[in-house]
Amino acid sequence: MVSDSPPYILHGTGKLGPLCSDLRIGLVSTLRDVEDQFLQWLEWFRIIGFAHLFLYFDDPACDEAAIAAARSTYSEDFVSFALNTPELRKEWMSLKTWPKFSPFTDDRMCRQLLNIAHALRRAQAAPAESVESVDWMFHLDHDELFLPPPQGLQAHFKHLEAGNCRLCLYQNFEAAPRDHTTMPFVDVNLFKIPSGRVSKTPLGAAGMNFWAQRTKARNYFLYYDNGKSAVRIDKTYKTHRGGKDIAPTSVHLLYPPDDLEELITGKHGWTTFPEHELSDMNLTWMSSCHDEIVVGAKVLHYPATHFDRLWHKYNHLGNFPAVRFGGELVVPDSFHLQARDEYLKHQDKTVQQQKLKELLEHAAFLRSEEEIQSQLETGSVVVIDTVRDSLQRGCWTAPRLLRPSLHSLLQRRPSKAEMERMQKMKRFPVEKLSCPEGLLKNSDPGLDLVLQELESKGWAACNLGLHPKILQRALLEAQQLKPRMAKGSTVIENEILDPSLPNADRGDRILFMQEQGLSGAAAAKGPAPTLTMLESALTDFGMQLDLRLQRSSLRLRITERCDGMLACYEAGGAYSAHIDNADGDGRVDGRVLTMVLYLNVNWDRSAGGELAIFEANDGDLGDPNVKGSWHVVYPEAGTLVLLRADRVLHEVRSAYEERFALSMWFCGQHVEYGGS
């Protein structure tokens, strides 16, 4: 029972109650003119395990039927309906943010902010046994869903709490419908992924551009792209914090302004946005988190899925100003303003509807199978079926995990004893390289061949087909760069490895091409033009392999290239057996592909320096009984080795002469990972 409930709050009277355990997750939302998807929206939050929904009806008269339907379906434990009445508005006046917001209560966003603060106060003040006593609170609109990671809602929040997280900002994905629908939660399964997660490859750029050229303002997302958040409710607030309100000033970030200092020093603010985006967002105080159980969570936004809804929205908003809160917030040139202007241009309802329909179809929809397939391949769009599947089955239906967990990745680093046993396994010199005419001249059939080998064995060795003079020049340039090289180190989970461990045992000196200004068009006039050209050839191969990898059984997408690396092993140098990316690289899309091009003209095979690649033929790497053999490639000029950076064990044997190689790594992920 809810004790002392004020008169402007109605409660559920139906049977369906919350399904939560342990941690209680709440949601506050300000609603108006909710549509037929409202019950599905509520049901989604119930089946994924939310504890209580604090619903605020902005114009209760226009939603009477929806409120009645929801009340009779859901129990008072699960929902409460606060109505915008004089009593509620009076309560707003006691909120901490009232003086700031009182001039702007005509603005819907302002009323949302006051309602959020009000709900947060209810949750903080509620006695422990009350249904309103939630541990975390989200703010979401009725066209937004929170999608937990495959591990589930409870596991996600337990992980946040274990890490002392008090505020989590989630990236949002935007619906890309195939057609007009009033049931987007079951009908839409394609979503644009956040721009920062689109591959930094030509294919990814084509995807971004495909969307940008569809609107006047050249936006990728039609609406907001700065995410939504959940905040932890401080139960000690009454005793320890003098009854302070949380009262946030942004509907996206629910942090209490007074607590910012503490959030910063305690590193309590987490986000799924990648680190490199935080400065543009003025959020450098947040910690970018890449644990799967955090990054797997997202907000799904369904803002424009039917022309009639769009018409309703702009009919209600009318000629809204692009400047809000007395100039503090400016709505940038966007689809939102384009839709407003299109609406205002016409008087007749049918014409307005027709125009908005055309606008929507042009800007937001993927209308043909070809369009869908091509955007899936650029990686701008992913398939997320979990919502539809869960709603149809009536229970949370987690998507399958698409990649091994970090734990099983770590398991693949064989122990010292296993390594000793493996070292005794057979070694076969690789005499014949694939693509005998050279990859440069025959890149299409050559890369097809390379891909077959990556699929079947995890590695390939081929001949680049470079003129000996070019190789000679590349070697000379590499030798001249030696003074700029530094000792190589091994980084595991973002920490330099203890050099006494076997994996840290590497005898190379390295330099990174871009870091040294040796990469890109301008570098063609620099001190190492041949190496610059070769680095760009390797990058091109990676980009050409991207689509092939996506379509292969490996289902990998290249998302980014790393900085090319020039390495030199001095006489006696070696690099003991290792996997390049054995721990996920501490990022969402760690390295998946390694390329090594050797530069050693007239290499004397008796000087050693072979690259030995382990190929398991019975069991998997990391299994105590794994059996297999080593395949040995000589570091001869023009030989290119490709291997899966995240699973192939390889080693550089001692070289008795100076040995040079140019390496390139590519990051990537499973093609469906963005959707998980």
Ligand SMILES: O=C(O)CCC(=O)C(=O)O
């Ligand atoms: O130079 C080679 O043959 C391979 C080098 C290597 O394995 C590495 O740098 O990770």
Ligand SMILES: [Fe+2]
């Ligand atoms: Fe390596």
